[in-house]
Amino acid sequence: MTTLRIEAHPTRSATTASRAALAGLILRDLTVLKKTFGEFVLRTLIQPFLLCFVFLYVFPKIGQAVGGSSAGATGFATILVPGVVGISIMFQGVQSIALAMAQEFGFTREIEDRVQAPCPIWLVAVSKVLSGSVQGVIAAAIVFPIAAVVHAAGVTATVSLHWLEIVTLVPLACVAMASLGLVLGTSFEPRNIGLMFGFVVLPITFLGGTYYPWTHLAPVTIGHVHWLQTLVLLNPLIYVNEGMRAAFTDAPHMHLYVIYPVLVGFATLFLSIGLRNFRRRVLS
């Protein structure tokens, strides 16, 4: 064997080693993404496709309530298309991070090896968020064109691209949702993944403004209190979807002065909780 030439002492500074380790971790994730790209595209597209198919094709065909008239359907399509992009970004966070991490912490124990990388432990979690965010951006890029075209005849989404918002809000939303994925993946045991879907993912999805703009929720009141419009402000997906509305349409949306800081706030909050959880799970 000529395998040995032992390094008795660290040869690189912690910073240099960490930078290389981060690059290595992301390179690994992107390699896996490349290898499984077909699978990635399928799982990314199935939900947006079904949403568009049911709401923008089947409903208008059978004259169902959601936008019964053709004009109403077009208005709804304009609302739904950015919502579908937003929800896809969120699901990327859940799938590429929360599910993967639950598995790696659970039965494969792969995380055991990953945290031996010569860098601080938090950087391992950050690398997950970064590669998860990249997957979110790719998901948004492939979902948007599909969402914009899968409609019944006569139904068209009025799309309008606001590039400044697209290049800032899409990555920001991806980081926030990937960080949410980190929180979920480090909070739920693998055997409780069903709970996570039932009690976290579904409420976020249905009350996240995918099928309706936040600005339209005002009529839901008890007495004079716009309770639903107020309550869903706790839901990070609201800001993602409103942001996508601002980026991809001319439809009314929540003010950008609100969307940007709140998304930055959620990203920071989720990232700090997620990193703390991650550290707790790894160290004893």
Next chain:
Amino acid sequence: MADDVIVTEGLTKVYEGMDVPAVDHLDLEVRAGEVFGLLGPNGAGKTTTAGILTTRVVPTAGRAYVAGIDVVRHPALVKQVSGIVSQQNTLDRQLTVWENLYFHGRLFGMGGRDSRARADELLETFSLSKWAKASVYALSGGMAQRLMVARAIFHRPAVLFLDEPTAGLDPQSRLALWGMLAELNREGQTVVLTTHYMEEADQLCDRVAIMDHGHVLALDTPDALKRSTGADTILTVKVDRDGERLASALARDLGGVVSTRVAGDVVTVQVRGAERLVPRTVDVAESAGVAVLDLAVAEPSLETVFINLTGKELRE
């Protein structure tokens, strides 16, 4: 100190919610180039000790240094010089056998070309070249273990840690792994392993620390530990009853008896001087009126040492 790869001083770990420390004021020195074993039953504190040295467990008190670096203050630097093989299979399921090695190199800051060359070289060395493109799911337990060792030494660590490396391996794979570790050690690799197989510690280790309840009870070469029992032969006698009576008769009349122990229907006697031991034992038993069902003679093992130190068996 200069030649010590690992030093611990008063190392203590009390897990949250536990009153008893898992590791209690541990002072250890592991020398460069040796195979060092932490031997003990489950809960002895050996995995916790290894966990602290590999930066996964944060000690409650005391210090630990790997290659002269404080593991609490500079965990990331310690990881640069540590290679770790954990108990479970932690191979990356989404990568091939070759990629598992290649990306390890990238993780440790090696360039693409160097990582490729080293991955090829290690697959060759560990007889896994045939499997380079296979999924890690295709590997048997023994092969997965080999790949994990190859991955752990990829970045040429100052110390290779193995946590219960052969737990769950078939006997053949266990022997193969022992051979591999011995070979690596011949080339200068320092190895620290935890095990509860006394045979493994005996075969593989230059020095063994016997642990129980977070303490090191004895630390020496396997031979010196065995010599410390004062006996050169272990006599095991099976009887149908009257074990206690036989034990006291043997202690009195056999000569050279270091200690006796009765567990159920088995009497274990540690003896110095093995001359005509079997017939003499039968004579003593007959005079005492105890019927001998079975009789075996063996050399002292680390198990003997452990029993002498703790009064209990190590168990496999």
